[in-house]
Amino acid sequence: MVQYSELVGRSVVVTGSAGGIGEVAARAFYDQGAYVFLLDIDSIKIEQIASELGDRAFAKPVDLTDPLAVKATFASIFMASYGLDILINCAGGYSKLQSIEEMDLAEWDQTIALNLRSVFLCCQAAIPGLKKSKAGRIINVTSISGRTVHAVSSPAYGAAKAGVTQLSKFLAYELGPFGITTNNIAPLTTLTPRVKALRSQEDIDRIALQVPMRRLATEDDHVYAMLYLASNGASFVNGTTIDTNGGRVMM
Ligand SMILES: NC(=O)c1ccc[n+]([C@@H]2O[C@H](COP(=O)([O-])OP(=O)(O)OC[C@H]3O[C@@H](n4cnc5c(N)ncnc54)[C@H](O)[C@@H]3O)[C@@H](O)[C@H]2O)c1
Structure with missing residues (x-):
């Protein structure tokens, strides 16, 4: 993998970061x-990954939809005195392929909370730390499902990811003057x-057949970006x- 000194x-x-794209990114x-x-x-998985990685890795178990827990977690990170330069919001997903007609309200609320509320909470809590960085960065992981409808997935998920895309634009506008980028x-x-x-x-x-590159994505495709x-x-x-979609949707 390319090295950025x-x-x-x-x-x-x-x-x-307990699994999937977030783990590969960490x-x-x-x-x-x-x-x-x-x-x-x-908590078990991130403790295990952090101890495997070594003394520059720290596990912080938290429910990212809980405002008080998120605030306390970022406060503890700021106290660790390494500051904060880069926030990668990768937590997200959905557990059921559903149509709008099938979707019940609890599933809708839970999906919006995990994919949109959590990103808002983490960004808001991270801002004071990022403002002190010389090169602050927010990187939000959205989805092709927030860009178009390409397969049956979850309408709540697609709507939440489209919401994150717009939230990122507000962040880019508000935090740009502090040297912080959001993408x-x-x-x-x-x-x-x-x-x-x-x-x-x-x-x-x-x-895969609908992708010009004729394959699905790998975790590394996203992590390089x-x-x-x-x-x-x-x-x-x-x-x-x-x-990072191999040209499946070109916008
Ligand atoms: N895998 C894909 O096909 C794909 C496609 C497009 C976008 N994405 C996006 O990429 C990101 C990662 O996807 P993935 O497939 O690697 O997911 P994953 O399910 O492997 O990882 C998500 C992580 O979020 C954690 N998590 C769930 N709820 C949480 C909560 N309330 N508080 C704290 N942590 C919580 C889980 O424990 C898990 O470790 C997500 O945002 C997803 O929407 C994934």
């Missing part, structure tokens, strides 16, 4: 020489364990989305 010693929060930023804070509700990465279907459990092989083959957005070379890229 400026990431050595930077302090990075990765939410949803490991990649650690390999760059950064201090990495792993935030996830799955999104919008992945195509990626076979993380959660998504493997949701999609049939037939579904996977059909999605995160590293670029975190690097000094991306300091003037603000308020945009990198569609």
